[in-house]
Amino acid sequence: MPPLTAPKSGDALFASVDRVNAELFTLTYGAIVRQLLTDLEEVEEVNKQLDQMGYNIGTRLVDEFLAKSNVSRCVDFKETADVIAKLGFKMFLGVTATVTNWDAEGTSCSFVLEDNPLVDFVELPDTCQGLQYCNVLSGVIRGALEMVSMKTEVTWVRDMLRGDDAYEMRVKLIKQVPEEYPYKDDD
Known part of the structure; x- marks a missing residue:
């Protein structure tokens, strides 16, 4: 079944969203x-806090994304990943991601970012070994997907701040939660 309305392009979405100055945001x-x-002192605790902050952001951003993008319901995890990579990243960060490294079941993939605002x-100092600086992004994806009934696990695989050639997040679908709409028959 074709979508009721055609989704906007990533560039059109990016242009239509109110945003702050990129440098100020960074x-x-x-x-x-x-x-x-400074407050938490433990890098692992900072990683957890960044993920939780991102999760909270993602649960709220999904509403704005759905309202402004005119995207119809995705049929599976693969289509959802493609929408996130091409529209979601573009709408909120001004970049697109490449979806790659699918597993045989179609339940695990990587988002690769060559640019990350x-x-x-x-520059990470030597004292920050183990810091997942962009962990807020993995939380955003996890939170947004949970709001559309997909429980996921998101982990960082590559990080240019650590000398890798790209930023890569691995997203694994744990389970698709069926939406439950209570039906009350008053007749």
Whole structure:
């Protein structure tokens, strides 16, 4: 069944969203990470906090995405991943991701970002080994997917801040939660 309305392109979505100055956003995010490192002292705790912050953001961003993108319900996890990569990343970060490395079951894939606006002006000191600086993004994806009934696990595989050639998140579908709409028959 074709969608009722055609989705907007990623570029059109990016142009239609109110946003703050990219440099201000990048610097503010960096200040948040720095403050978490100071307050929590343990890098693993900072990673957990960034993921939880992202999760909370993702649960709210999905509503805006669905309202502005005119995307109809995706039929499976593969289609959902493609929409996130081409429309979601473009709408909120101004970049697109490549979906790759699918497993045989179609329940696990990678999002590869060659550009990441969160890391402009960032160099990790040696004291921050183990810090997943962009962990907020994995939380956003996890939270957004949970709001559309997909329980996922998101982990970082590659990180350019650590010398890799790209940013890569592995997204694994744990289970698809059926939507339950209570039916009350008053007749």
